Amino acid sequence: MIMASLVKKRQKDYIRIRLPGGKEKTIPTQTGDRREAERRLRIIQDEGIKNMDLQTLTTTIREFAKERDWEQFHNPKDLAAALSIEVSELQEIMLWTPSDLSAKKIEERREAVEHEVGDILVYLLRFCDVTGIDPIEAATQKLKLNAEKYPVHKSKGNSRKYTEL
């Protein structure tokens, strides 16, 4: 179980987490609302930081940018470019590795892969934050559309584009 507690700073509730190694991290809550903070705290205590929700992560990234005065650089165009660059960095790890050996490569370069996955998620969530897009809602909608484009009876076991089904 992760050590976490609620703290109050400048009239707002924050969740303070003690990370392995003794480092502490303070996560602001979206609204400063105590009930919301308590709900997130319970999730973190029960399930660990790995199950921190996307909103909490989004808020943590927002604070990270704010503390460094980087909000001025975070426009949609540059965030989309940064996201694309991080995806390329993930691809670079497997570049020139034969397709059937790419899973093995991921195993060998696990830490580097995790870093790129982290970069990708951070930029995606930051993009969603500055544009007001709810990533869960967007993904749910897209899955619904894809289910219509790719009905199981037509697309099962093949990789053809929906225009060629």
Ligand SMILES: [Mg+2]
């Ligand atoms: Mg990177």
